[in-house]
Amino acid sequence: MINLSLIGALGAVILAIIGYVYFKIRRIKSHAESLSRANAELTTKNEQLKTEKAVVEKQVKNYKVKQKMMKQLMVLVATLLLTSCAKTTTxxxxxxxxxxxxxxxxxxxxxxxxxxxxxxxxxxxxxxxxxxxxxx
Incomplete structure (x- = not known):
């Protein structure tokens, strides 16, 4: 009888260990899935931010070029106004x-x-x- 009780107790311990391992594996899988979803969301957000950064950098570059062109235009207009006032006989x-x-x-x-x-x-x-x- 002792052998039968011992085998029953040993079977219960083995079942408890298997149940514990199964529980831990399910918990790890659900944690991995949540991390995978979070990683996908962050990757999408990162790509979106990269696109927005490129757009903003292009806008800044266009603004700088516009400012430079405006300065050149002002110089040319001032020069044109000054030279148009001169009266020359040809x-x-x-x-x-x-x-x-x-x-x-x-x-x-x-x-x-x-x-x-x-x-x-x-x-x-x-x-x-x-x-x-x-x-x-």
Whole structure:
């Protein structure tokens, strides 16, 4: 009988150990699952923060470039305003009148030729006499 009692007690101890180990394994699995879920959430959050950081860095860079461009624009506008106030006289000679002169009519010219000479001389005075004066 002692053997049977001893075997029963030993079986109970073994069952208790197996139950304890099973309980610990289930607890470890649930803890691992919760850690895995937390890790996935943190990874997602980390990726989101990296994306937001990249967007903010790009905005900062764009702002700095905008400020630099605004400074350059102000300098150019100021220069343009100052130079537009200066009054300069320019003279641009037109060489189109170099081979163009007044024609003198002769006594042998016909009426049609005289009209052509008159039109030519009128055109010369209109174009070439204005060129001899400098532009202001």
């Amino acid at each position: 003279y641009a000679p037109n060489n189109s009148c170099a081979g163009f002169a007044i024609i003198k009519a002769s006594e042998k010219d016909t009426l049609g030729t005289l009209r052509q000479v008159l039109a030519h001389n009128k055109t010369y005075r209109t174009i070439c006499e204005k060129e001899s004066q400098p532009n202001e």
